Amino acid sequence: MKLILPPGLSERGLNRALDAFAGVTGREWVLRTDEDRETYLDVYAPGNEASHAPSAAVAPATTEEVQAIVRLANEHHVPLWPISRGKNFGYGGAAPRMPGCVVLDLGRMKRILEVNERYGYCVVEPGVGFYDLHEYLQSRKLPLWLSVPGNGWGSVMGNALERGFSATPYGDHGAQICGMEVVLPGGELLRTGMGAMSRGTTGPMFHHGFGPSWDQMFVQSNYGVVTKMGMWLMPAPEATLSMSMKLPDPEDLGWLVDVLAPLRLRGIVNHIVSVQGCMASATMSSQRKDWYQGEGALPDSVLRAIMAKHDVGWWNFTLRLYGDPEVNEANARLIQKAFAARTTLPFTIARWSRAESGTIGGPAPGVFPLQIVNWHGGRGGHIGFSPVLPPDGKLVVEQLRLTRQRFREAGIDYSGTFYISGRHVINVNLIIYDRDNAGMTQRVRGLFGALVKDSAAAGYAEYRTHLSYMDEVAATFDFNGHALRRLNETVKDALDPNGILAPGRNGIWPARYRGQRGTG
Amino acid sequence: MRRAVILRAAVWLLALPTLAAQGAHAGEATVGQALFQRHCGICHLKGGTGTFMLGRRLGEQNALLETRKDLAGDYVRAAVRNGIQSMPRFSRVELPDADLALIVQYLGGAQSR
Numbered sequence: 001m002k003l004i005l006p007p008g009l010s011e012r013g014l015n016r017a018l019d020a021f022a023g024v025t026g027r028e029w030v031l032r033t034d035e036d037r038e039t040y041l042d043v044y045a046p047g048n049e050a051s052h053a054p055s056a057a058v059a060p061a062t063t064e065e066v067q068a069i070v071r072l073a074n075e076h077h078v079p080l081w082p083i084s085r086g087k088n089f090g091y092g093g094a095a096p097r098m099p100g101c102v103v104l105d106l107g108r109m110k111r112i113l114e115v116n117e118r119y120g121y122c123v124v125e126p127g128v129g130f131y132d133l134h135e136y137l138q139s140r141k142l143p144l145w146l147s148v149p150g151n152g153w154g155s156v157m158g159n160a161l162e163r164g165f166s167a168t169p170y171g172d173h174g175a176q177i178c179g180m181e182v183v184l185p186g187g188e189l190l191r192t193g194m195g196a197m198s199r200g201t202t203g204p205m206f207h208h209g210f211g212p213s214w215d216q217m218f219v220q221s222n223y224g225v226v227t228k229m230g231m232w233l234m235p236a237p238e239a240t241l242s243m244s245m246k247l248p249d250p251e252d253l254g255w256l257v258d259v260l261a262p263l264r265l266r267g268i269v270n271h272i273v274s275v276q277g278c279m280a281s282a283t284m285s286s287q288r289k290d291w292y293q294g295e296g297a298l299p300d301s302v303l304r305a306i307m308a309k310h311d312v313g314w315w316n317f318t319l320r321l322y323g324d325p326e327v328n329e330a331n332a333r334l335i336q337k338a339f340a341a342r343t344t345l346p347f348t349i350a351r352w353s354r355a356e357s358g359t360i361g362g363p364a365p366g367v368f369p370l371q372i373v374n375w376h377g378g379r380g381g382h383i384g385f386s387p388v389l390p391p392d393g394k395l396v397v398e399q400l401r402l403t404r405q406r407f408r409e410a411g412i413d414y415s416g417t418f419y420i421s422g423r424h425v426i427n428v429n430l431i432i433y434d435r436d437n438a439g440m441t442q443r444v445r446g447l448f449g450a451l452v453k454d455s456a457a458a459g460y461a462e463y464r465t466h467l468s469y470m471d472e473v474a475a476t477f478d479f480n481g482h483a484l485r486r487l488n489e490t491v492k493d494a495l496d497p498n499g500i501l502a503p504g505r506n507g508i509w510p511a512r513y514r515g516q517r518g519t520g
Numbered sequence: 521m522r523r524a525v526i527l528r529a530a531v532w533l534l535a536l537p538t539l540a541a542q543g544a545h546a547g548e549a550t551v552g553q554a555l556f557q558r559h560c561g562i563c564h565l566k567g568g569t570g571t572f573m574l575g576r577r578l579g580e581q582n583a584l585l586e587t588r589k590d591l592a593g594d595y596v597r598a599a600v601r602n603g604i605q606s607m608p609r610f611s612r613v614e615l616p617d618a619d620l621a622l623i624v625q626y627l628g629g630a631q632s633r
Contacts (some may be wrong), residue, residue, distance in 0.1 A: 006531070029613070031613070035601055035602070035609065036612065037611040038601075038602065038609065039601060039610065039611035039612070040611060041609070043603055043608040043609060057611065057613070059613040085614070086611070086614075087608075089608070093608065094611070099610075105611065107611075107614055108613060131562065133625055152562075153562060163544045219566065248624075287576070364564075366562075367562050367563055367569055368568075368569050370563075370569055371569045371572060371573070373606040374573050374606055376577070378605065378608065379605055380605075380606045440524045
């Protein structure tokens with residue numbers, strides 16, 4: 001595709017920088033052909049791919065090479081967009097927020113530096129994928145479990161840096177980060193927490209260190225390039241007890257939230273609970289035309305047909321108890337009792353034990369959920385709108401009602417999942433579209449804008465968003481005249497005066513490119 | 521069969537080894553086959569999302585790439601680098617040209633398998 005340059009840089013200037021990068025990595029790892037650029041575009045973009053097109057990519061193999069490239073980027077005023085494996089599908093993939101950035105592809109840095117069975121942690125480089133780490137654990141029969149997101153193709157580190165999550169006890173992936181090695185925007189190397197000692201041995205074991213605790217500063221930000229990360233891994237439990245239930249009506253979500261959140265808060269349920277709508281089973285196994293040929297959002301009668309054919313409820317969830325079988329059984333009784341006060345619907349129970357199975361068990365990575373992009377056929381795409389709500393049944397049902405209304409108005413099929421914790425609910429609304437249907441993508445953009453606005457009016461915002469909406473979502477954090485933005489950008493300018501790292505990420509713009517806010 | 525595949529994907533796969541693990545222990549398999557399993561197998565082995573999508577689009581007989589006899593090298597290379605339908609593109613960092621060439625060679629050899 002046509003070369004798109006970053007603002008203020010000539011093609012000659014870019015080429016000089018790329019030649020300098022090649023001096024660090026070798027020419028093979030500076031990717032600058034038309035085809036190379038295209039491989040970093042957002043394959044599921046809801047609009048024009050060129051809005052987030054890179055000018056090239058460079059792929060260092062070591063931390064020292066990252067440092068050298070970052071220093072050269074300062075010298076040549078070339079903005080970089082770091083990626084781990086570039087599988088941030090639905091949020092922009094490998095593409096940069098600002099067009100013309102050079103992708104800093106860390107996919108060659110894929111060493112699993114340590115897996116500590118005794119203390120339950122690993123230390124990994126950015127290119128390590130969930131498949132890699134899973135294979136490592138399974139092939140060595142190490143009794144540690146991964147927590148894997150819906151798209152298991154991505155990077156362990158990259159997903160944590162985006163605050164990815166999953167319905168497991170260690171499912172808040174950003175919260176499992178413990179200790180980092182970071183290349184700062186000037187090229188200096190930093191280690192955080194206890195790892196900041198030259199001889200520090202407890203970096204991956206203690207979150208905070210001494211004084212300010214910086215790990216989270218590098219999450220969903222553009223303040224450094226993380227080159228190593230400690231992550232906590234869950235010890236494999238002796239046994240699990242699973243309790244599944246199907247709920248028949250959309251409004252059942254309200255009482256479910258009111259029953260589940262206290263169980264989660266009290267630790268009886270110790271994982272995020274995924275409550276999945278009936279559409280999930282249809283989008284993962286069939287196409288829209290199998291169910292409905294008409295215009296507009298799927299009517300309720302079609303949803304009922306999906307439920308009947310797939311034997312699913314309007315909502316579906318599974319609670320899992322982990323650990324000693326006797327404790328699991330006792331907690332299951334407490335859960336049964338709490339539910340009995342609200343419903344006579346039955347649980348389907350399943351049990352698993354390490355001893356009986358003869359395996360370590362645990363979640364395996366997979367990519368089957370990506371099937372959803374085939375819903376309309378052709379070149380499909382998806383983005384998510386995922387506000388954070390209070391775990392209050394009445395408020396959650398009101399949010400559901402308003403969201404479904406907006407989907408209907410836009411003529412887009414509603415597909416929602418609610419992830420319930422003790423103190424919050426994350427509501428992931430999947431927006432699936434045909435990228436070659438200009439009218440549909442236009443309606444999707446309108447729908448997204450309406451959802452951001454409605455949620456902000458109710459006091460909710462997203463936990464993560466697609467590149468194209470980062471400024472829009474960041475703008476909803478508007479207390480005291482956007483005091484948070486001022487802080488974020490004061491820090492950005494102090495650390496990165498040339499603005500070379502990921503300009504615009506999560507709405508944080510360096511002074512050099514601040515005029516780009518709201519574009520693209 | 522289809523329902524079973526979906527349910528397996530939708531629930532936790534306790535004790536199921538990954539396809540990548542199978543690729544890493546391919547035994548007597550060729551390097552090209554091992555690379556195919558590692559890079560393509562997460563979607564394009566039996567039960568995978570790519571196999572499922574191709575089955576819908578081209579019929580069950582054309583769903584599994586490893587048994588196809590019509591996969592020209594240029595076509596495979598273009599699909600990998602440019603993406604096709606819902607399939608994402610692979611950069612030269614994720615799949616270097618030399619490895620892609622071995623996968624192309626492996627898929628092109630289906631006639632003799």
